[in-house]
Amino acid sequence: MNDVLGIAALALKADTHPPLKVVMVGHVDHGKSTLIGRLFHDTGSLPEGKFEAIKAMCDRRGMPFEWAFLMDALKAERDQGITIDVSYIHFRTGQRECVLIDAPGHREFLKNMVSGAAQADAAVLVVDAKEGVQEQTRRHAYLLYLLGIRQVVVAVNKMDLVGFDEARFLTVTAEVKRYLADLGLDLVQTLVVPVSARDGDNVVTPAASMPWYDGPTLERSLDTLHPPPTSSDLPLRFPIQDVYKFDDRRILGGRIESGHLRVGDVLLFSPTNKTARVASIEAWNTDEPVLAARAGQSVGITLDEPIFIERGQVASQPFNAPMLTNVFRGRVFWLGHKPMLPGNRYKLKLNTAEHLVEVQEIERVVDVSDLAKGAADRVERNSVAEVVLRSRGQMSLDPFEANLHTGRFVLVEDFDIVAGGLINMDGYADQRPGQVQKSTNIFRVAHRVPTEDRWAANRHKSGILWMTGLSGAGKSTLAFTLEQYLFRKGYQVYVLDGDNVRHGLCADLGFSPEDRVENIRRVGQAAALFAHAGFVVITSFISPYRSDRDRVRALAPDDFHEIFIDANLEECERRDPKGLYAKARRGEITDFTGISAPYEPPIFPELRVDTSQHSVEDSVALLADYITSRFDL
Amino acid sequence: MDYLDVLENRTIYILREAFNRIERPAILWSLGKDSNAMLWMVRKAFFGHVPMPAVHIDTGKKFPEMYAFRDHYSREWGLDLRLGECPPVEEMDPTLPPAARSAARKTAGLRNMLAVEKFGGLIAGIRRDEEGTRAKERVFSPRGEENKWDFRDQPPEFWDQFKTEFPPGTHIRIHPILHWTEIDIWRYIQREGIPVVDLYFAKNGKRYRSLGDQDITFPVDSNAATLDAIIAELQKTKVAERSGRAMDHESEDAFERLRADGYL
Numbered sequence: 001m002n003d004v005l006g007i008a009a010l011a012l013k014a015d016t017h018p019p020l021k022v023v024m025v026g027h028v029d030h031g032k033s034t035l036i037g038r039l040f041h042d043t044g045s046l047p048e049g050k051f052e053a054i055k056a057m058c059d060r061r062g063m064p065f066e067w068a069f070l071m072d073a074l075k076a077e078r079d080q081g082i083t084i085d086v087s088y089i090h091f092r093t094g095q096r097e098c099v100l101i102d103a104p105g106h107r108e109f110l111k112n113m114v115s116g117a118a119q120a121d122a123a124v125l126v127v128d129a130k131e132g133v134q135e136q137t138r139r140h141a142y143l144l145y146l147l148g149i150r151q152v153v154v155a156v157n158k159m160d161l162v163g164f165d166e167a168r169f170l171t172v173t174a175e176v177k178r179y180l181a182d183l184g185l186d187l188v189q190t191l192v193v194p195v196s197a198r199d200g201d202n203v204v205t206p207a208a209s210m211p212w213y214d215g216p217t218l219e220r221s222l223d224t225l226h227p228p229p230t231s232s233d234l235p236l237r238f239p240i241q242d243v244y245k246f247d248d249r250r251i252l253g254g255r256i257e258s259g260h261l262r263v264g265d266v267l268l269f270s271p272t273n274k275t276a277r278v279a280s281i282e283a284w285n286t287d288e289p290v291l292a293a294r295a296g297q298s299v300g301i302t303l304d305e306p307i308f309i310e311r312g313q314v315a316s317q318p319f320n321a322p323m324l325t326n327v328f329r330g331r332v333f334w335l336g337h338k339p340m341l342p343g344n345r346y347k348l349k350l351n352t353a354e355h356l357v358e359v360q361e362i363e364r365v366v367d368v369s370d371l372a373k374g375a376a377d378r379v380e381r382n383s384v385a386e387v388v389l390r391s392r393g394q395m396s397l398d399p400f401e402a403n404l405h406t407g408r409f410v411l412v413e414d415f416d417i418v419a420g421g422l423i424n425m426d427g428y429a430d431q432r433p434g435q436v437q438k439s440t441n442i443f444r445v446a447h448r449v450p451t452e453d454r455w456a457a458n459r460h461k462s463g464i465l466w467m468t469g470l471s472g473a474g475k476s477t478l479a480f481t482l483e484q485y486l487f488r489k490g491y492q493v494y495v496l497d498g499d500n501v502r503h504g505l506c507a508d509l510g511f512s513p514e515d516r517v518e519n520i521r522r523v524g525q526a527a528a529l530f531a532h533a534g535f536v537v538i539t540s541f542i543s544p545y546r547s548d549r550d551r552v553r554a555l556a557p558d559d560f561h562e563i564f565i566d567a568n569l570e571e572c573e574r575r576d577p578k579g580l581y582a583k584a585r586r587g588e589i590t591d592f593t594g595i596s597a598p599y600e601p602p603i604f605p606e607l608r609v610d611t612s613q614h615s616v617e618d619s620v621a622l623l624a625d626y627i628t629s630r631f632d633l
Numbered sequence: 634m635d636y637l638d639v640l641e642n643r644t645i646y647i648l649r650e651a652f653n654r655i656e657r658p659a660i661l662w663s664l665g666k667d668s669n670a671m672l673w674m675v676r677k678a679f680f681g682h683v684p685m686p687a688v689h690i691d692t693g694k695k696f697p698e699m700y701a702f703r704d705h706y707s708r709e710w711g712l713d714l715r716l717g718e719c720p721p722v723e724e725m726d727p728t729l730p731p732a733a734r735s736a737a738r739k740t741a742g743l744r745n746m747l748a749v750e751k752f753g754g755l756i757a758g759i760r761r762d763e764e765g766t767r768a769k770e771r772v773f774s775p776r777g778e779e780n781k782w783d784f785r786d787q788p789p790e791f792w793d794q795f796k797t798e799f800p801p802g803t804h805i806r807i808h809p810i811l812h813w814t815e816i817d818i819w820r821y822i823q824r825e826g827i828p829v830v831d832l833y834f835a836k837n838g839k840r841y842r843s844l845g846d847q848d849i850t851f852p853v854d855s856n857a858a859t860l861d862a863i864i865a866e867l868q869k870t871k872v873a874e875r876s877g878r879a880m881d882h883e884s885e886d887a888f889e890r891l892r893a894d895g896y897l
Contacts, residue, residue: 111789118791284681298645415798
């Protein structure tokens, strides 16, 4: 008798097309389960005897007939009267096969709702005609948006409770549409249907009770939806799932997330930047060799060269590769029992890759009821937030808007998945260009004058004093004053200044994240040459990205001194020596550090100079002390 | 890719995740159509190999045709077959209805095997459309220390990111064909030419839709004697797949109690 409620094997015609996966969401008690029961009954999708069995069970319990019991297959749920997990039911409209995913309306079961809704192609949002849009209506709509679901049918339910009133329907419709439009959900696709699930009005049968409505029934509305397009047309992303050694072949296994590949194609592997050619596509029990494979296929390939490959690397075409970065901004929904806090570390899973990441910053928490963004120092369970995550190593990824498969991730704490998130790279650069050496056949020639001999002649060591800080913090002022002071003391010293190099060495570069990375790369290389030549070189660049500064440090690890010229944003904006902040605030300059682009302060600078506390003279004295104590021979 | 390809590729992905992330996985082979189709996809996933033990929990009460099938194909497919014995019914929870009590032997046999072999994960061929409690399953479904399934607090599962971390002393059930339906499986068996036990095909107006122990499994009325006929029958029928399984029908919650206790 347990099968009574089930969901039992409804044998339906299997089309060659996959069924449309539809998730039902909405505020608790707005009538989702009843609507599902109705939809099944009225489309003739119930197994024989189900209706009677549920009726018998309700009679036995002395209660009126309850459609919702069809879904609530577990005893515990029947007793509680709420759906506690996700269920999947196959049914058929007049036109197509569907899988209905029922997600719970109760707030604390968000993770189950996410588990169900993430697989859906489309959603039905159920809204009570009397109560209108409620907290969970908004929350669920927002999650649909985060999960990437862009097709929504709205069922305004319980029309019988408002006397089938058209005006009330239009009010609720306007309310829902306003919220969906604010989210950016496509309104052209949004059908709103007035229904009464209890009586079956406009579910499958057009309702005589609402003659003013001439749109499609809920069933017909589902027929207007489409499965999402495949990702075969996007650039190739082939995350490596495993490396097998069967029968002396080394086979790279994985699923092609987007794009396609062919035997003979050159693949670039990230983050290692190694390339090799596809020698074969391996398959079992096929008559003919497989020559090509595309998005959605779980395949195995061999390469023509034995380069090092491991799980988590991503294969792509050489010129359409994922971004490499150790930092990104994520929009996350938080499922953890413990709050997310700045400085916390989590295991990030992105396709098959895993990285240890640290929460660098919680930028804002989104209030889903009015979409307002507020500052916060933590993310609580069931909240949505924008955060900055940083890893040690390089991560291969795409912005979510460019590729949903490689643009989303989950976070794991202890043994549990505690968050899902979408990647946004606005303001952050692709770090790949700095890692690839394009010219080949270049050999280094050894100098006959060792750097140590230059030091002895100069009577001081050489090195790079890398000043970083916001515009207006005082970098240039201090750099030139310090240069003058050291020169008078007999130092070989020279300043590389941001504004100056942009007139020559870097005249071709703008202020986009990519150009900033290249700007700092060139300056870093030039500074390293000066240091080898025996100079104390002082650089004065905002250099907002930690990864760029770390890369310069790697050029001359023993001779690099990171000097944090620190002044808070308000102070810099007050000084505004070049009038740039004012322009940025007016929107005349885009990508301005501190206003519309990020600044990542050093974590362990060799020296920090707080210019909002110290005068120029004091600051120079501090710097001079630092230099003479470390550089004098 | 057609629909069966979509289903197959997702199953292969899940099987490879299980093989990569789970220490000492084993695959449960009930000898039924579903686990045969699943084993077939294991061989696809691993290029003709079955790189993990295949476990058959033997109640000793299966049909003779099933034992013959097991002996033949475990050799032909080169399986590392492990047989798990089940304790007598007298040792089972006496409060369970008779058929469920009999079926509980399988859970006990499974538990004994886990205790000996220390498998970190069991790959099982259950499907969501079979039965109400299975509809709520996760693809990677953790089991507690007593093999218990906590269906009230299941881990989130989305974007094909599965729970692959869990504390010592627990194990995980992996369900690679959870998203298939009964008719999908038959269409796949037909397309791929996968062998199945003859009992599925009608003789004298009866056939088995689901295979379990002889004494608690009953045939349904059917004249479907070929794959085509079975598929045609399933397109029309409104009879539940497990209608011939006695333990499903004894009480409202018998099967749920079995599953919470570790039954597949």
